[in-house]
Amino acid sequence: MLTQVTIPTLVAETNTAELSNKLQQIRRLRVDRVQPGSRHLQSALETAKRKPGAPTADVSYIFIGLLPS
Amino acid sequence: MYVANTFILKATSTCNLRCGYCYMFEQADRSAEYQPPVMDSAVLRSAACAIAAYCAKFHQPKALIVFHGGEPTLAGPAWFRQAVQVFGAHMPAACSTSFAMQTNGVLLNDDWVNLCAELEIGVSISLDGPPAVHDRQRTKATGAGSYRDAVAAIQRIQRHAGMQRLFGGVLCVVNPSEDGRAIYRHFRSLGIETMDFLLPVEANWDHPPSGCASPTPFADYLIPIFDEWWSENNPKVRITYFDSLLHLLVGSRVHSDALGGDPLTMVVVDCDGSIEPVDSLRACGNGFTKLGLNTKADPIERAFQHPTFQLALAGQEGLCATCRRCELRDICGGGYLPSRFRQANGFDNTSVYCADLTKLIHHVVDACALHLTSVTSQPCV
Numbered sequence: 001m002l003t004q005v006t007i008p009t010l011v012a013e014t015n016t017a018e019l020s021n022k023l024q025q026i027r028r029l030r031v032d033r034v035q036p037g038s039r040h041l042q043s044a045l046e047t048a049k050r051k052p053g054a055p056t057a058d059v060s061y062i063f064i065g066l067l068p069s
Numbered sequence: 070m071y072v073a074n075t076f077i078l079k080a081t082s083t084c085n086l087r088c089g090y091c092y093m094f095e096q097a098d099r100s101a102e103y104q105p106p107v108m109d110s111a112v113l114r115s116a117a118c119a120i121a122a123y124c125a126k127f128h129q130p131k132a133l134i135v136f137h138g139g140e141p142t143l144a145g146p147a148w149f150r151q152a153v154q155v156f157g158a159h160m161p162a163a164c165s166t167s168f169a170m171q172t173n174g175v176l177l178n179d180d181w182v183n184l185c186a187e188l189e190i191g192v193s194i195s196l197d198g199p200p201a202v203h204d205r206q207r208t209k210a211t212g213a214g215s216y217r218d219a220v221a222a223i224q225r226i227q228r229h230a231g232m233q234r235l236f237g238g239v240l241c242v243v244n245p246s247e248d249g250r251a252i253y254r255h256f257r258s259l260g261i262e263t264m265d266f267l268l269p270v271e272a273n274w275d276h277p278p279s280g281c282a283s284p285t286p287f288a289d290y291l292i293p294i295f296d297e298w299w300s301e302n303n304p305k306v307r308i309t310y311f312d313s314l315l316h317l318l319v320g321s322r323v324h325s326d327a328l329g330g331d332p333l334t335m336v337v338v339d340c341d342g343s344i345e346p347v348d349s350l351r352a353c354g355n356g357f358t359k360l361g362l363n364t365k366a367d368p369i370e371r372a373f374q375h376p377t378f379q380l381a382l383a384g385q386e387g388l389c390a391t392c393r394r395c396e397l398r399d400i401c402g403g404g405y406l407p408s409r410f411r412q413a414n415g416f417d418n419t420s421v422y423c424a425d426l427t428k429l430i431h432h433v434v435d436a437c438a439l440h441l442t443s444v445t446s447q448p449c450v
Contacts, residue, residue: 019396019431022438027320036440039304044315051321 073369074132075324075335076120077348080148081107081139082340086173086215089206090242093139096271098351100359104340107144112342112365114155119364120338121159126370129164136170136190137337137348142177146184153188169193169237173207174222175215182222186231193237194223198252202244220259227260238263238307245278245286250293257306265309266291268327268404270349272421274411288428295429299436314433317400330385330402336372338364344372346381353410380416381406389417401426 029036030048082104084094093101108116124132134156136149153168160166169191177192185192196219197203204214223239226232239256243249243266256264268287272278283289291310298308313323323329326347337345337358342365345358360375372378380387388403395401403409404420411418420426 016396019434022434023318023396026318026434026437030319037302038299038437038440039302040299040312040315041319041437041440043304044312044319044321047316048319048321 072127072129073123073334073336073373074129075135076116076132077135077137077335077337078113078116078152079104079108079138079337079339079348080136080141080144080152083107083143084138084140084173085143085175085209086140087208087210090269090271092271092349092352096352097354098357099355100339100351101139106139106340107148108340108342110151112340113148113152115342115364116338117152117155117159119344119367119369120336121156121161121164123369124164125161126368131165132160132167134166134168136168138171140173140175141170142172142175142181146181149184149188149190153190167191171195171240172222173215174219175209177218177222177225179225182225182229182232185235186229189235191235191237192226192232194219194226194239195241196220196223196239196256197241197244198247199255202247202252206242206244223259223261236263238265240265240267242267242269243287243290245281245283245290247290248293249290250297253294253297262305263307263309266294268408268422268425270405270407271352273353273408274418274421277421285425285428287422287425288432291425291429292432295433295436311433314400314430315437317402318434318437327405328400328402330388330398332384333381333406335381336369344369346372346375346378347406349405349407350377350380352407354412387416389419391419397427397430400430 029045030052036042036045082093082101083106084091087094089095092098120132120134123129136152156166156168168189170185171193172195174194177194195207197207200214200216203216203219207215207219209215226236239261241252241256241264269278278286294308295311298306298311310327313325313328316323317329322331324331324334326333326335326349333347335347337348339345342363344360344362344364344367348358350358358377360372360377362372362375373382385398385402388398389409392398392403401420404422404426406416408420408422409416409418
């Protein structure tokens with residue numbers, strides 16, 4: 001049987017301010033002129049810069065091959 | 070205004086496998102039993118006309134038609150030729166239309182691969198891992214496993230020059246009792262570069278995942294895969310779920326039924342022409358996706374007014390109070406809609422995978438944040 005863990009417990013264990021700070025820093029990468037070493041992150045950033053505010057792909061991801069290039 | 074651009078066509082309501090987790094045949098919904106086994110020509114034509122009319126009316130620049138089932142190849146090659154021809158004849162010229170298929174690969178011989186290449190139908194194949202893992206769930210009626218057939222189909226596609234660009238990769242249903250990293254390595258050993266991992270859609274608060282010792286078994290399966298993929302650092306290797314997470318983390322939107330919480334942009338047309346919302350909702354109850362609408366009589370957009378379809382359109386506005394307060398709501402978006410279901414209060418719940426999603430997203434955030442430390446210490450380029 002699955003051990004029950006309540007989400008508030010998990011959240012309480014997390015420093016939410018620290019998480020919030022990290023999330024903000026990651027989002028700021030879009031406007032920073034940095035080139036992260038992770039090519040996966042680079043790829044996501046390039047898409048975000050090319051299509052700001054727009055969905056990364058024109059159609060749903062239900063068909064898995066349709067990833068933004 | 071709501072935009073639909075992905076149309077899932079149930080080419081068949083029958084299958085040559087008996088996968089234990091299938092929401093079409095093995096869970097709460099029994100509606101496939103009352104469907105014709107194959108979408109007939111009249112329904113196919115009505116579906117194409119309705120989709121084309123919708124795309125023309127709302128000036129859709131792109132549309133994706135996904136052939137789905139059951140097992141779509143059971144409809145036969147002639148059905149696919151006709152389907153592509155009918156859509157080609159009806160879709161507006163201004164709407165760029167592409168085709169895809171999700172298949173178990175069992176029937177996908179060289180003739181099928183040639184046909185898909187000729188008709189430019191992208192192909193994704195369901196594969197759960199090495200033989201012992203895949204064959205535990207994905208069995209034929211005889212009880213025999215289907216791993217050998219699925220891998221043979223993948224290899225046919227990989228050998229076909231014209232098909233390579235249309236290969237959508239493999240779709241793997243997460244089984245938390247297995248070793249995620251070993252499964253990822255197996256896929257890589259097969260030369261597979263595009264893959265996705267799907268949390269079982271049949272789990273909800275009435276039927277939570279069972280048999281796992283860990284409180285976060287799905288995160289524990291996915292995190293080692295993420296770590297391996299992240300350290301491999303090969304942009305040719307795409308894992309849709311993780312790519313989506315990264316896109317969402319850097320502030321993009323994704324049209325996904327798994328993450329992000331954007332309104333779903335997909336419409337399902339069943340074998341009899343029924344217009345339905347995302348079909349994983351079938352896991353929530355018998356006949357759950359039935360709206361009483363049909364492409365023979367109703368325009369596609371009429372479905373959007375239906376309360377069940379509205380669930381899929383609500384996106385983040387449909388999240389429960391706990392989710393709306395959560396720091397991660399823009400990223401997980403509440404996860405799969407069916408995973409939030411409870412008979413007593415519908416979808417006004419967190420995901421049954423909330424603990425797993427929280428742990429996984431924190432892990433991905435930490436991986437990116439560690440990276441931030443290293444990039445901020447370097448001069449900008």
